[in-house]
Amino acid sequence: MADAAQNHQAGEYPDLPPPKTEVGVWGWMYHNLFSSPLNNFLTFFGIFLVWIIFPPVIDWLFINADFVGETRADCSREGACWVYIGVWFKQLMYGRYPDEELWRINSMYIIGALGLIWLIWPNLKYKVGVGVFMLFIFPFACYFMFSGGTFGLDRIETPLWGGLFLTLVIAVVGIVASLPIGIVLALGRQSKNMPVIKAICVGFIELWRGVPLITVLFMASVMFPLFMPEGMNFDKLIRALVGVMLFSAAYMAEVVRGGLQAIPKGQYEAADSLGLSYWKSMALIVLPQALKIVIPGIVNTFIGLFKDTTLVLIIGLFDFLGMAQAVATNPDWLGFAVEGYVFVAFGFWIFCFGMSRYSQYLEDKLHTGHKR
Amino acid sequence: MADQNVETRDTPLAAEGMTIGEEEVIKIVDMHKWYGQFHVLKNINLTVNKGERIVICGPSGSGKSTLIRCINRLEEHQRGQIVVNGNELTGDLKHIELIRREVGMVFQHFNLFPHLTVMENLALAPIWVKKMPRRDAEEAAMTYLKRVKIPEQAKKYPGQLSGGQQQRVAIARSLCMNPKIMLFDEPTSALDPEMIKEVLDVMVELAKTGMTMLCVTHEMGFAKTVANRVIFMDEGEIIEENEPEEFFNNPQHDRTKLFLSQILAH
Numbered sequence: 001m002a003d004a005a006q007n008h009q010a011g012e013y014p015d016l017p018p019p020k021t022e023v024g025v026w027g028w029m030y031h032n033l034f035s036s037p038l039n040n041f042l043t044f045f046g047i048f049l050v051w052i053i054f055p056p057v058i059d060w061l062f063i064n065a066d067f068v069g070e071t072r073a074d075c076s077r078e079g080a081c082w083v084y085i086g087v088w089f090k091q092l093m094y095g096r097y098p099d100e101e102l103w104r105i106n107s108m109y110i111i112g113a114l115g116l117i118w119l120i121w122p123n124l125k126y127k128v129g130v131g132v133f134m135l136f137i138f139p140f141a142c143y144f145m146f147s148g149g150t151f152g153l154d155r156i157e158t159p160l161w162g163g164l165f166l167t168l169v170i171a172v173v174g175i176v177a178s179l180p181i182g183i184v185l186a187l188g189r190q191s192k193n194m195p196v197i198k199a200i201c202v203g204f205i206e207l208w209r210g211v212p213l214i215t216v217l218f219m220a221s222v223m224f225p226l227f228m229p230e231g232m233n234f235d236k237l238i239r240a241l242v243g244v245m246l247f248s249a250a251y252m253a254e255v256v257r258g259g260l261q262a263i264p265k266g267q268y269e270a271a272d273s274l275g276l277s278y279w280k281s282m283a284l285i286v287l288p289q290a291l292k293i294v295i296p297g298i299v300n301t302f303i304g305l306f307k308d309t310t311l312v313l314i315i316g317l318f319d320f321l322g323m324a325q326a327v328a329t330n331p332d333w334l335g336f337a338v339e340g341y342v343f344v345a346f347g348f349w350i351f352c353f354g355m356s357r358y359s360q361y362l363e364d365k366l367h368t369g370h371k372r
Numbered sequence: 373m374a375d376q377n378v379e380t381r382d383t384p385l386a387a388e389g390m391t392i393g394e395e396e397v398i399k400i401v402d403m404h405k406w407y408g409q410f411h412v413l414k415n416i417n418l419t420v421n422k423g424e425r426i427v428i429c430g431p432s433g434s435g436k437s438t439l440i441r442c443i444n445r446l447e448e449h450q451r452g453q454i455v456v457n458g459n460e461l462t463g464d465l466k467h468i469e470l471i472r473r474e475v476g477m478v479f480q481h482f483n484l485f486p487h488l489t490v491m492e493n494l495a496l497a498p499i500w501v502k503k504m505p506r507r508d509a510e511e512a513a514m515t516y517l518k519r520v521k522i523p524e525q526a527k528k529y530p531g532q533l534s535g536g537q538q539q540r541v542a543i544a545r546s547l548c549m550n551p552k553i554m555l556f557d558e559p560t561s562a563l564d565p566e567m568i569k570e571v572l573d574v575m576v577e578l579a580k581t582g583m584t585m586l587c588v589t590h591e592m593g594f595a596k597t598v599a600n601r602v603i604f605m606d607e608g609e610i611i612e613e614n615e616p617e618e619f620f621n622n623p624q625h626d627r628t629k630l631f632l633s634q635i636l637a638h
Contacts, residue, residue, distance in 0.1 A: 266479060269446050269479065270479065270483035270484070271485075272444075273446065273472055273477035273546075274497035274545070274546075276500060276501060277465075277469060284496060284500060285485055289485075289487050366487070368486060
């Protein structure tokens with residue numbers, strides 16, 4: 001190889017393959033696992049940790065666990081008793097929603113999942129149509145299906161709603177509503193020549209961000225009815241929903257504002273100089289870029305919101321976690337709370353991890369070869 | 373380098389059939405502007421006729437960029453009058469948007485929209501501001517891309533282009549709105565030396581079509597061959613205004629002489 005240098009004219013030196021230590025499995029291991037004494041130590045320490053943690057956990061979760069049976073007697077108590085989850089599965093999923101009406105929830109689950117997959121799947125047609133359906137028609141369809149009282153469906157009061165179903169209702173409503181409200185609040189706060197709008201937005205954001213969610217929920221369930229005229233009463237779930245929605249919108253507003261500040265002044269000026277109106281330049285130029293930058297922050301807020309829904313337990317709504325807690329106190333099944341909590345934790349993790357992966361995928365997909 | 377390239381053109385542009393009309397397209401009267409306490413523009417008076425190519429030069433901080441940014445209201449003036457195409461610039465938003473459709477602007481840092489392809493950058497304003505059907509807008513965009521000699525880049529994103537290509541796209545983007553006036557705010561200052569020529573060439577071609585152009589630039593070669601008037605500004609005032617030949621060979625004001633000696637020294 002050394003003589004290659006002499007055999008080539010200046011400017012015509014060929015590209016040579018890299019040395020063996022730079023590529024392949026050995027190259028990777030050398031650079032990443034064994035590059036220094038400290039790194040050697042960390043590698044072996046990591047292997048040690050895996051070795052002491054994983055076998056007992058896997059034993060408990062799977063190998064010594066009981067999967068079949070119907071009563072407490074079927075549990076050997078050497079590992080996890082998943083029979084417990086099986087027995088209470090319906091409660092954990094749907095709360096006290098009547099058995100014969102569960103098809104209403106399940107059918108909307110299926111429609112919702114199909115719509116979501118349609119929107120997420122790359123290169124499908126009619127995405128706009130499906131999006132409009134999912135945003136403007138589907139929520140109302142859900143409302144009529146879930147609560148009933150019209151179209152010949154039995155009315156099912158919201159106190160019967162519960163479990164993962166209730167968690168999803170609160171989380172999805174909060175997520176879908178908080179983004180647009182947050183965007184409007186952020187734009188209002190950025191506004192330079194409308195001080196009144198700006199003051200309202202700043203006041204709103206700082207008020208909601210300054211109080212704990214529990215306070216908001218308490219206010220919604222206890223204080224709010226006191227201010228209402230006699231006989232006028234909103235459903236407790238709706239009050240909680242509005243509270244969660246406004247609370248997360250305030251957080252969302254600040255995330256979006258971060259993105260707006262990252263957009264160079266030149267982009268606003270270019271949009272202005274082409275004659276685009278304020279709303280068009282926001283919708284076409286500024287927000288697409290700003291929202292893309294803050295995808296990690298937005299998803300962070302979504303995930304936080306999803307898990308914060310468990311706080312509705314405090315006002316007597318039994319969400320996924322609340323239901324796990326409730327069934328753990330059943331006299332026939334005392335002592336199986338751990339299984340319940342592990343199951344609930346896994347359920348939450350699936351949803352949160354899904355959101356996280358999707359946000360990563362979106363970031364890659366929307367990357368257009370510019371880094372600022 | 374770029375100077376030479378432009379200077380070596382044999383025929384001055386006036387000889388190529390470019391005529392300056394009688395019609396006043398920009399009229400600025402006694403215009404003042406302040407940034408807080410700072411008096412940036414002082415008593416600006418300027419009239420531009422249709423088809424004129426005006427180069428504005430001056431030391432940095434002299435207010436030349438601010439002046440042309442006032443013409444499409446990216447900056448607000450506090451006193452005096454600016455009339456563009458017979459419309460006076462006031463706080464009225466609808467009016468401002470109307471004027472901005474007629475006035476194209478090219479920025480030092482291109483300001484292309486990085487999340488859109490070149491084609492989408494060009495077609496966006498015609499579609500959303502002029503309500504042109506998408507197909508027509510894209511067709512028109514393609515002709516302008518051909519005019520700036522990069523039709524093959526239509527599907528790329530701005531981040532994938534060189535600086536010179538980006539600036540040519542930016543010029544084409546402004547042209548897509550079919551403006552009557554083009555403003556250039558130091559269009560070549562952010563470019564590598566070997567890319568300056570390709571942008572200046574496009575601007576020269578544009579001048580030949582009879583476009584009214586106001587250009588803030590330090591490219592004196594461009595000023596000599598393309599401009600029919602050169603304006604020198606310092607500390608917010610128009611110090612001197614003349615035809616390029618007279619301006620460069622026989623500057624009147626001391627500050628002009630100093631400025632010219634500094635930028636032509638090497």
